[in-house]
Each structure stands twice: as structure tokens, then as C-alpha cells.
Amino acid sequence: MIKFTKMHGIGNSYIYINCFEEEVFNPSKMSEFVSDPHFGIGSDGLVLIMPSETADFKMRIFNADGSEAEMCGNATRCVGKYVYDNGLTKKTDITLETNSGIKDLELDVIDGEVVSVTVGMGKAELEPQKIPVSIDGDRVIGYPISVMDKEYEITAVSMGNPHAVIFMDDIDSLELEKVGPLFENHELFPERINTEFIKVIDEDTLQMRVWERGSGETWACGTGACAAVVAAVLNGYCKHDREITVKLRGGNLKITYLQDGTVIKKGPATFICEGEVEVPPIAR
């Protein structure tokens, strides 16, 4: 048996395991198992909370298909909540080591519990080779690609993990289950891609749906919301240094794309439940 905590960041839920106390031998298979709503617990993936030699804590994130991602915006906020609420730290300014560098977290505490977190998400990368996207040039802005005989224009951004952002007038009628996998596995993206579909409401408000690499449609994607705001500034819909509200299926995030190229994300972190789960032989 292994102890777990389920938390969500505006509907993007993960199973969190405290690796100060537990040992996960096969996190990829463990993520596939816990994410399954029928044979496991049900979530968008697995997050390991670990000791770090370079920061206060370290996290690793695995998608529902078992693939490991470089970064996860919603999970950073829930990790901040977990370590404070469970007494692993008394600090409200903490550093978190991820596969895409160390992130700074500012915990908002009310009545002894973290309710929201502000995260320094680091620098948005725009160079295609760093995203990666197999397109020549120094940036990919409004690049036309055809999927299911329909033309889309993508803007590519990395927040440590890769994103293709598409602006559309109507995202509610989008058949995401059909087009999502075709973007995710498109030949232009050697490491696959997270794809954000954005409707611009006004210069301070975006509406977003997302098909995540390795997890399918999720109710929110923190790194995706950051990539969407960066792409909106690059395409002239929004401005630098302004706090943009990104409205996702699970709730809202506040994102600011600073002139220096870094991104700040603010949003809630919510405890759902905790318990113990039997580790299947395949994940041992």
C-alpha cells in the first residue's frame, strides 16, 4: 500500500505522492495506474514530491499515459499547498526544483491553509529548436498547418514543456477528441505537443480549451495558460505587463507576461482527498 493525496488546480487533478515518506519504483507505470478512473483512482497524472539538493523541494510530473513532462503549472501550486499544509515547511516563499529549472512560489495562506499560489514560471522560450518544433526560423507565429482538411495557424511557445497555441472565434463547438490527437502527434512536434485553443474575449481576457500531451483534454493547464498569454501578446491581442485572466473549463488563472520574457501565474490549489492505494505488480 502507498499513501496518496488527490488535489486539483482548477480542475486539473493529479495524484500526489510524498516521497519523503513513500518510495515509487516505477512512476511511469504508477501514473498510468492511478490515472485510470476504472482500475485506479482517476486523475490527469501523477506528481512526486521529493527532497531537492538545489531548492526547498523537487517535483516530477507524469501524464496519464506514463510519459514524464518537464513542467506542470497547476501542480506547482498544489505542491506548494501540500508542503505547507502538511508541515514540511513553515515558509510562504519557497523554491521548487522541476525538470525545467527552479521555480519561485509565493503561498497565500488563510487560516493556516494555502488557498492560492503565485508562481514565477520562468522565461517563455520562442526558438523553434528549443520548443521543439521542426520549423525553420527564430519564432513560430501564426504558422499555417492543416489538420483534418482544415487550416489552423499555430504559435509555438515553450514553458519548459512544448505548446502550440491556436486562436479561433469558436472553441466551444471544437471536436477536441478528434483534432487533439492529430495535433499532439503531428510530425512537426518531435516530442509531441500540448495544444491550446483560444478565443480572445478582450485585451485582458482569454477563453481556453486544451488538449494535453499524454493526458487528453484537461479542465485546465497552467503552462498552457502561460503559453496562451505569451502567444496572445506575440499576436497583438494582449499586452506585456498586464494581468490577463485566462478562463478555462475548470476555472480562471491570472497570467502576466513581463517585458523581460518571464511569466507570472496566480491561481488556486485545492485538496480533494487522501488515502492509501494498493500498488499493482506492474508498478512495483
Ligand SMILES: N[C@H](CCC[C@H](N)C(=O)O)C(=O)O
Ligand atoms: N497540466 C499541466 C501540464 C502538464 C504538461 C504535460 N501534459 C506535458 O507537457 O506533457 C499544467 O498545468 O501545466
